[in-house]
Structure formats: structure tokens, C-alpha cells
Amino acid sequence: MKSFYITTPIYYVNDVPHIGHAYTTIAADVMARWKRMEGYDVLFCTGTDEHGQKINRAAEKLGLHPKELADRVVENFKSLWVKLNISNDDFIRTTEERHKRVVQEAFKRMIESGDIYKGVYEGWYCVFCESFWSESQLIPERRCPDCGREVEMVREETYFFRLSKYQDRLLKHMEENPDCVKPESRFNEVYSFIRMGLKDISVTRTTVKWGIPFPLDPSHVIYVWFDALINYLTVAGFTQDEEKFNKYWPVVHHLVGKDILRFHAVIWPAMLMSLGVNPPKMVFAHGWWTVEGEKMSKSKGNVVDPNEVVDKYGVDAFRYFLLREVPFGLDGDFSRDAFINRVNGELADNFGNLLNRTLVMVEKFFGGVVPEPMEEEAVDREIASLALETFRKAKEYMDEFGFDKALREILALSSRLNKYVDETSPWALAREGRKGRLSSVIYTVLEGLRFLTVMLTPFIPKSGERAWTMLGLEGKPEDHGFSSLVWGKFPVGIRVKPGEVLFPRIEVKTEVKREEMKVESFVSIDEFRKMDLRIAKVLSAERVPKTDKLLKLEIDIGDERRTIVAGIAEVYSPEELIGKEVVVIANLEPAKIKGIVSQGMLLAAIDRDGKPVILRPERDVDPGSKVT
Numbered sequence: 001m002k003s004f005y006i007t008t009p010i011y012y013v014n015d016v017p018h019i020g021h022a023y024t025t026i027a028a029d030v031m032a033r034w035k036r037m038e039g040y041d042v043l044f045c046t047g048t049d050e051h052g053q054k055i056n057r058a059a060e061k062l063g064l065h066p067k068e069l070a071d072r073v074v075e076n077f078k079s080l081w082v083k084l085n086i087s088n089d090d091f092i093r094t095t096e097e098r099h100k101r102v103v104q105e106a107f108k109r110m111i112e113s114g115d116i117y118k119g120v121y122e123g124w125y126c127v128f129c130e131s132f133w134s135e136s137q138l139i140p141e142r143r144c145p146d147c148g149r150e151v152e153m154v155r156e157e158t159y160f161f162r163l164s165k166y167q168d169r170l171l172k173h174m175e176e177n178p179d180c181v182k183p184e185s186r187f188n189e190v191y192s193f194i195r196m197g198l199k200d201i202s203v204t205r206t207t208v209k210w211g212i213p214f215p216l217d218p219s220h221v222i223y224v225w226f227d228a229l230i231n232y233l234t235v236a237g238f239t240q241d242e243e244k245f246n247k248y249w250p251v252v253h254h255l256v257g258k259d260i261l262r263f264h265a266v267i268w269p270a271m272l273m274s275l276g277v278n279p280p281k282m283v284f285a286h287g288w289w290t291v292e293g294e295k296m297s298k299s300k301g302n303v304v305d306p307n308e309v310v311d312k313y314g315v316d317a318f319r320y321f322l323l324r325e326v327p328f329g330l331d332g333d334f335s336r337d338a339f340i341n342r343v344n345g346e347l348a349d350n351f352g353n354l355l356n357r358t359l360v361m362v363e364k365f366f367g368g369v370v371p372e373p374m375e376e377e378a379v380d381r382e383i384a385s386l387a388l389e390t391f392r393k394a395k396e397y398m399d400e401f402g403f404d405k406a407l408r409e410i411l412a413l414s415s416r417l418n419k420y421v422d423e424t425s426p427w428a429l430a431r432e433g434r435k436g437r438l439s440s441v442i443y444t445v446l447e448g449l450r451f452l453t454v455m456l457t458p459f460i461p462k463s464g465e466r467a468w469t470m471l472g473l474e475g476k477p478e479d480h481g482f483s484s485l486v487w488g489k490f491p492v493g494i495r496v497k498p499g500e501v502l503f504p505r506i507e508v509k510t511e512v513k514r515e516e517m518k519v520e521s522f523v524s525i526d527e528f529r530k531m532d533l534r535i536a537k538v539l540s541a542e543r544v545p546k547t548d549k550l551l552k553l554e555i556d557i558g559d560e561r562r563t564i565v566a567g568i569a570e571v572y573s574p575e576e577l578i579g580k581e582v583v584v585i586a587n588l589e590p591a592k593i594k595g596i597v598s599q600g601m602l603l604a605a606i607d608r609d610g611k612p613v614i615l616r617p618e619r620d621v622d623p624g625s626k627v628t
């Protein structure tokens with residue numbers, strides 16, 4: 001059996017997961033599921049990076065031991081992966097014993113290769129990125145070129161790794177393996193970076209205590225990135241399970257964000273060369289998400305919590321959007337409008353609607369039983385070849401991590417099927433009593449839906465499974481795999497099982513209007529109902545002495561008489577108000593105005609000149625009538 005190994009970065013446990021973490025993990029999950037359905041033996045792993053200064057500081061701030069912090073935060077990641085339907089085969093934490101063993105063993109081997117030597121490191125360090133920088137690499141004001149935060153001066157005894165020794169071998173490896181870094185633009189970037197010359201790098205720290213002890217010298221701990229990268233070996237069984245390692249290592253694919261590409265495409269392959277192990281088959285660097293056009297940051301308060309999106313719109317809508325919206329490798333923007341458009345346009349109106357209308361027709365025309373196709377026409381064969389061609393293209397795109405293009409092809413098949421239904425008009429066929437032709441049309445759409453469901457399942461596993469069940473098919477689409485994509489295999493005579501709509505449309509009206517309303521803060525309907533707004537009849541009115549604006553009104557609110565003071569004297573004379581009906585808020589807290597207790601407030605609009613215009617009912621109503 002062919003094997004396939006795919007990894008995500010292991011995530012720092014100083015913070016809760018956000019859309020960036022979810023993105024790589026979902027992409028890796030989709031690929032793992034796709035490969036399993038292709039028949040590969042897949043190892044898919046994710047995990048957490050728990051050592052280093054960053055975690056140590058975050059824990060200190062909270063008054064916790066770093067391991068305590070890790071134990072708490074790791075649960076956020078694990079539960080999110082369950083919620084996102086992530087099918088990882090392993091989850092590694094760098095504080096686990098199995099990892100410590102492999103890291104120490106790996107270091108022993110690098111030492112034996114003569115690649116580790118003692119020296120002194122003096123330079124800058126960004127704790128946020130856990131990265132060393134030389135003076136010339138910094139951006140103005142001594143800030144980290146990657147994240148823009150202030151860096152710290154470090155001077156300490158350290159052990160170095162002879163990265164420089166591997167410069168030529170790295171270049172040669174890249175020349176011979178043009179797919180080892182993807183996309184191509186990133187390959188070129190990494191290649192030029194190596195050609196500019198590599199310096200040896202520090203791999204141990206003495207000023208940091210939270211890490212794996214360095215085997216040669218226990219006063220040093222291993223630099224967190226060297227510890228972290230080795231996780232990929234630990235999971236594959238390096239030095240512990242030779243068979244597993246030989247099966248998966250040659251086919252390892254690392255998915256990473258563009259910001260951590262150098263660690264994965266320069267330092268990591270050199271470390272592996274030093275260990276006598278092949279460099280990764282592929283490192284794929286994806287882009288970054290902005291949110292509504294802005295960089296995501298805690299200070300802006302625009303960090304997208306995947307949990308919230310899933311609770312609101314469902315897990316599959318989220319998974320689908322992330323992979324459909326942006327070509328893997330490019331930056332993208334997470335905006336509410338784009339999200340709603342994709343989900344409504346492609347999942348609800350296209351695929352979901354096709355499933356729904358087809359099941360309704362099977363019920364209506366064939367009592368819910370899948371008919372045998374009796375009267376084939378050329379267009380049915382055209383649909384069949386389009387379905388097969390769609391899978392061929394989708395597979396080709398998936399081979400190069402073109403998730404968006406694969407989905408585009410799949411959805412195009414769904415659109416074609418919707419059009420096919422419109423063109424063949426099953427309702428008319430039924431009316432005309434053309435049962436034979438009707439059976440072929442319905443069968444063709446059902447078969448198309450089976451193809452679509454199988455191909456979409458890696459992307460939207462939960463909905464794929466639901467669609468499968470609604471189609472009346474046995475088991476799960478995963479179990480059938482892509483080898484089941486042979487046209488004409490939809491079992492005749494089975495019963496479909498229509499269920500709830502697969503993807504309800506997201507109601508754009510409420511969603512978007514809220515945004516457009518320019519409201520500072522909303523009141524709930526319950527809050528509004530607390531206000532007792534009523535129609536009142538003005539019984540008498542007089543000016544409040546020594547004021548220009550105030551009138552004292554006696555009003556009838558049905559079961560009671562009240563006195564209120566209103567600031568309308570500049571515009572209204574007392575006489576013109578008497579006998580008129582106005583709107584008041586009757587349960588406003590009484591207030592004393594110029595010595596008069598006002599037991600309510602009259603409502604008025606403010607005109608262009610800032611003058612009050614009182615509100616009145618359009619027709620006569622009884623005093624005391626409620627205003628709602």
C-alpha cells in the first residue's frame with residue numbers, strides 16, 4: 001500500500017487557537033482524508049510546541065508552571081480539532097517522554113557527525129518568534145523583521161550547529177528536487193536565501209531553563225525550534241520504530257505558514273542531512289489571513305475564534321470557505337460577506353439545493369425508490385463523462401495542493417447537474433407520462449450526486465456523510481473511497497431518506513443590515529418592551545415661569561392623569577397643544593425640573609434646525625393606548 005505522511009506545525013501553547021491554526025490543520029485534514037480515499041496509508045499528525053522562553057514568560061505572568069499552562073491550553077487545541085472534525089492519527093506534545101528521548105538521541109547523532117560545537121552567541125532575540133537575529137537583519141528601532149516586536153539583546157555561551165557546512169548540499173538538493181518547496185515563488189525565495197550564505201546557528205540556551213536538557217552539557221537546554229522540528233521525526237518513529245519510519249518518512253509533507261518557512265526549508269533539511277536522514281519530500285508554505293481587510297491582532301480585537309464561526313455557521317461551512325476562497329499559498333481575507341456569499345452560493349444554492357430537489361423528485365415520482373434508468377439519451381452520457389473528468393481534474397489539482405481549484409471543478413459539476421435538471425424538466429416528463437425518460441434523468445442526477453458527495457467528503461466530512469445517508473447509500477463515503485467512482489453503480493431499488501436541508505442559507509438581511517445600521521449599541525426586543533410608550537391627551541398646558549423652553553402639561557394617559565415638563569415652548573404655544581394627542585414614555589423615572597416633578601416624557605423628533613417636532617398618532621386613538 002502506498003503511504004503518505006502529512007504534518008501541521010506544532011502550535012505554541014501560550015495562546016488560544018485562532019483561524020491561522022485552524023487553516024493549516026483543516027488543509028492537512030482535507031489532504032489526509034483525500035489521500036485515504038485514494039487508498040493511501042496515511043499518517044497525519046499535529047500537536048503542540050510547549051517549551052521555550054515564550055511559554056515560560058506566558059506562564060510566569062499567570063503565576064503557573066509552564067507545564068501547567070501547557071496542560072490547560074493544549075485542551076483548547078484538542079477540543080477545537082474535535083469540533084473541526086480533524087482526523088489526525090497522532091497528537092504530539094513536546095513535553096512527552098517519547099519526544100524527549102528522540103530529541104536527545106538526535107542531538108547525540110548530530111554531535112557524532114561533528115556538527116555541534118561550543119561558542120558564545122551575542123546578538124538579538126525575538127521571544128515572540130523564538131528567533132535569533134543579527135543587527136543587520138533588524139528593522140528600525142531594533143525590531144524583529146518578522147513580527148515587528150522589540151527584540152532583546154542576548155549574550156550567552158551556546159552550542160552551535162554547523163549550518164554553513166550544508167549550504168552546497170542544500171542547494172544541490174533543491175536543484176534535484178524542484179518540488180521540495182512549494183509554491184514555486186517560495187522555492188525561489190528559499191533558494192536565493194541559501195545562496196546568499198548560511199551562518200552557523202545557536203542550538204542551546206543557558207538563560208532559558210524550560211526545555212529539553214542538552215545531552216552533552218546539562219547547564220544548557222535545547223533551543224525550542226530545534227526541539228520542535230524534531231517532533232516530525234518522533235511521530236514517525238525515528239530511532240524507535242524502524243518499520244514505521246521507513247514507511248512514512250520518505251513521503252513526509254510539511255504544511256506551514258509562510259512565516260516559518262525558513263526553519264522548515266533551510267534549517268530542518270540541514271539537520272536531517274546531519275542525521276543521515278532524507279530531507280522532507282515537500283514543504284508547502286501557505287499564506288496568511290487578514291480579517292475584513294485588516295491584519296489580525298489582539299490589540300485590534302479582530303482575532304477570529306474558529307469556535308465562534310463554527311457555532312454560528314457550522315463546521316463544514318467554515319472548512320469549505322477556508323479552502324475554497326483562497327489558493328493555497330496566497331494570502332486571503334476572511335470577510336463576512338465573502339463567507340456568506342460562498343456558503344449561500346455554492347453550498348446552499350448549488351450542491352445543497354441539487355440534493356434537496358432531487359430527493360423531492362425521487363419521492364414524488366418514484367415513491368422514494370431509486371429507479372432503474374430505462375431511456376438513456378446522449379446528454380446523460382455527457383454528464384457521466386463530465387463526472388469522471390471532474391474527478392480526474394480534481395485529483396490532479398489535489399496532487400499539487402490546489403484545494404480551491406479542485407473545489408471549483410467539483411462545484412462546476414454540481415452546477416451542470418442543476419442545469420441538467422432544468423433542461424430535462426422532470427416535472428414535464430412526469431406530466432407527459434414519460435416514465436422511462438424520467439427514470440434515466442433521475443438516475444443520472446442521483447449518480448452525479450453520489451460522485452459529488454464522494455469528492456466533497458474530505459472537505460465537508462459531516463455533510464458528506466449526511467448527504468450519503470439521505471441518498472440512501474450504505475456506510476460512509478470514506479469507506480467507499482475514490483475507487484467507487486465508477487459511473488452507473490448507484491444501487492437501483494434502494495430507498496432515499498430525505499432529511500433536513502444540508503446547508504440552510506445564511507440570512508443575509510439580518511446579517512448585513514446589522515452591519516449597515518451604524519448603530520452604536522443594540523437593544524434587545526425585551527429591553528425595548530420595558531419601555532411603556534403610550535398615547536396621551538393634553539388636558540392643559542402652561543409655560544414654566546422664568547424659562548424660555550419649558551411647558552408644563554397635564555396629560556391623560558387613560559387610567560391616570562400626569563404632569564410632565566416638555567422642552568418645546570420655543571416652538572409650540574400652550575394653546576395649540578390643548579386637546580392634542582401626543583406620545584409619551586410613561587414609565588420614565590420621575591425627575592424634578594424647575595421645581596416641578598415630571599412624571600414622564602413627551603417624544604419629539606428634532607428637525608434640521610435642531611427644533612422639536614412632537615410625535616402624534618396618525619388617527620385618533622384613545623388616551624392610554626400602547627405604542628409598540
Ligand code: MSP
Nearest residue numbers: 009010011012020021049228229256257258288289
Ligand atoms: N511553534 C511554532 C511552529 C513549530 S513547527 C515545528 C509556531 N507556532 S504558532 O502557534 O505560532 O503557529 C503558527 C502557525 O500559525 C504558523 O504556521 C503560522 O503561519 C500560522 N498563522 C498565524 N497567524 C496566521 C494567519 N493570520 N493566517 C494564517 N496562518 C497564520 O510557529
